[in-house]
Amino acid sequence: MTYVSPSTGQTVRAVLFDVFGTVVDWRSGIAAAVGAFASVHGLDLDPYAFADSWRGQYQPAMQRVRAGARPFVTLDVLHRENLDDALRALGLDPGDFDPVELDGLARAWHFLPPWPDSVAGITAIKRSGYIVGPMSNGNTSLLLDMAKAAGLPWDLILGSDVSRAYKPDPEAYLRPAALLELDPGEVMLAAAHEADLAAARKVGLATAFIARPLEQGPAAAQAAAATQDWDLAGAAITEIAGRL
């Protein structure tokens, strides 16, 4: 635990991770669950396109909370509402399905598969003495189910329902740091998304970029290299672990 962030000038004590896309492969996990659902109901749809459509509602739904247009609700609530929207976008009526089944499908977000390097990388960072945890828009129970299923060795889980704020709202970065009784500059966000890292850096956090070029699928063009000068950048969490 000797890594000093060039941007904050402080020794990093905690490495907190964006989760969807950075630690877990949401697209494969959701497509698998959607594929099973479609099969049961004899629906003719592309599970990957459906996953993309569902995920497409993620930022707009959080934006309504961030903008104050609605009070804070958990990401579980948003995922469930967005599922209805994704069904409607295909001309399907959510009312034609058993709500318990739709609830179960929405819970697929709790059980997403980690990228191949995630468990090993987070474990290595933890063994080096750092505090490790998620810094995610997921709610606590979602992140807990995911950690137990995927074997993510978090030291602690403080979901967005603890801060009641969604990234990139500053509170989403600053409240976890405060609960850890660390200066923002002692906390590093590791994320695959540069907008997330930029917001974290703006409020004083250290930053690590993890390239996940396949997050949106093989056809989507997603940068494999950072376009900004983050403290660390690599193609896997294990690579970042080796430099901390």
Place this chain on the structure above:
Amino acid sequence: MTYVSPSTGQTVRAVLFDVFGTVVDWRSGIAAAVGAFASVHGLDLDPYAFADSWRGQYQPAMQRVRAGARPFVTLDVLHRENLDDALRALGLDPGDFDPVELDGLARAWHFLPPWPDSVAGITAIKRSGYIVGPMSNGNTSLLLDMAKAAGLPWDLILGSDVSRAYKPDPEAYLRPAALLELDPGEVMLAAAHEADLAAARKVGLATAFIARPLEQGPAAAQAAAATQDWDLAGAAITEIAGRL
């Protein structure tokens, strides 16, 4: 994960633990730190009596927060203030010591030794599929330091600074359950203190009593057996693990 609480009628999903006295032996840990401090400063004091005096301010200090006489402050803040009181009670002036040293001594509450059965018992309960975590008046960073030092395998840590309430305030039991998205009756509090268990039961939690007759030291008479009918009762966390 098949244990049904007789009192709540629900299957227990999470077993959350009182920490000071139930999971860790605060008296031995604090006496050791106080003994080292006294030795450095050539103070003639009984480290165990000092630990008891320091801990004696614990409930009154929290009570001022619970009663609304002061806004919420973390247990770290209270421990530090109570250290000054314990010094004054011996006729010592806290101002005669380096504040950094006193801060360091107060941090002994972050690094208390677990009882011999704690790590094995909590590990066994976790392996059986239950969510395990603290349900403590300690703040998140205190509980995190303790977990990392003692090897307590918590799934998550939600300190009292998350709920901003001290047990036996109902919110201290209900907010963690809400963040886990569990009914209170699906959450079991395991504790060595019957007043804590009684408050948890009153708001709907399942209960397990762990006898810790040595918590206050060998001379203090502390009940080794429960006086009320809790869901489970045993002499060690490993014993409770075997019955879950």
